[in-house]
Amino acid sequence: MTKRYPARYIVLAVLIVLLLLTVAPLLVVALNAVKSPADYASNGPLSIPKSLHWSGIVDFWQRVDFSRKLLNSFITASVVAVLGVLLSVLNAYALGIGRVKGRVWFLVFFLVANLLPQEVLVYPLYYLSKSLHLYDSLLSIIIIFTVIQSAFGTYLLSSVYAEFPTELLDAAAVDGAGRWRTLWRVVVPVSGPTLAVLFTFFFIWTWNEFFLPLVFLISNANQTVPVALGVLQGDRQMDATTTSASALIGILPAMLFFLIFQRTLTRGITAGAIK
């Protein structure tokens, strides 16, 4: 095995080709987002841009009021992440640490809630939100996603809290802390890394959601990034360079989160096992 040097380089080469194939679409998009339409027409999609042409991105940004879309996405994702974690903690505190009566049935419910396709909830939610005058508002999306994400959070966190060190809880009880204070002073700080991982998941998932925001956020001022980009796809005004510009500004925030959160995730996963 160790004598045959060529073999290892063949394996490496195959992997590098696969990796390039994976990254290529994104590179091609980036390459053409900064190309002038004329340059694109004469030299095609694979040439290096003759000069950096930012106006495709700038024009598209202004045309769809992208700053507003970013803000909508950011508000929705961060509020859902905070509230979703909070709701998961409350549920898991009762189910994992409190072991309330019927907890198995609650856990089965949250498991099934995780499996449900959003199509089976969408029309009644649409109808109810209209009658409550919440339709076409970020608030409607925030409420719905907080509950949907917390179903996953509750399920995951309940199993983490089921293994919570009882001596810590007993020590808090001896100090005269009630349930409420024990939750905030002991349980939440100790499970901090796991909560950070949940927060990250909720943020990224909510940011990337498409189906429900597509249905609920119909006015331009309320759209999130994926909806704004998704409904423009196939628009007649979208030529090749504009389309790649739109894809690029959709990719960049996601890449940024990936880089920011990568640390949290790896740290959380290694430290998340509170034993």
Added chain:
Amino acid sequence: MSNRGGRHAGYGVYLIPGVLASLAVIVVPLVMTVGISFTRWSGIGSPPWIGFDNYTRLFHDANFWASFGHILLLILAMAVVPTLLGLLLAAVLFDYIAKIFGPRWASVFRSGFYLPQVLPVAVTGIVWGWILHPSYGALNRILDTVGLSSLSRNWLGDPKYALYSVMAVMIWFQLGYPIVMFMSGLQRIDPELYEAADLDGAGWWQRFRHITVYLIRPEFYVVLVTTTIAALKIFGQIFVLTRGGPSNATLVPSYFAYKNFFEKAQVGYGSAISTVLTVIIIVLAFVFLRLQTRDQRKGL
């Protein structure tokens, strides 16, 4: 399970917000959708009860069967191929690349393959819609450049190729998830096992078959069931890439339901489609769970 008094008293109150919120957003809408599926409702006024008519119509609807046929192919592209290929790649990265070229190489590859997973689904749709565009798309331009113009196709606009194109995009999108899951699962395995196998003269392939595949089974189940369910729920990529077209060649259940809800105002029919989809997903998940627990008992 008797939680009377003492240690387990007084926790119930913490469930109240979660229970109320779940009732409003999940339980009530779910029950309503199932109820509406027995009516002919356009979304306005009171829904007339028609019993099982929507369901009988569904079973005679070629589009409904076609959409589930497409899903079978998408399960192949989103669950089967990425899981098997991901298992092989994870093992190569963990038990070959990391040992010969160092763990940095392995983690660079892992991040690279995972990249498509972090992008918004709608955006991956735009990227690929752009690459596969019939007139200005990069793929056809590349084929022209290297003299293979004859291979140029209207990848997403020709009913013969549209679904296969979507499948290729989904493999690209999904591959990173199993790799990450399996590589974190492989961390559990005691390196001494591999060394012992080495001493016994087992080659890489034998180690892979008898150690890696055997010990990674818990992750294997999780990945297979989550990707299969994701395939059943696929919506975003279809909406952005093809809108179910051309001529329903890429129609999937969730988009079929969406069209009935919001384009045709056939809410009863859309609800029946959603209900069937939900039942299939839940049954599938529980079958997987049963298989997994049986497998674990056998394995011990």
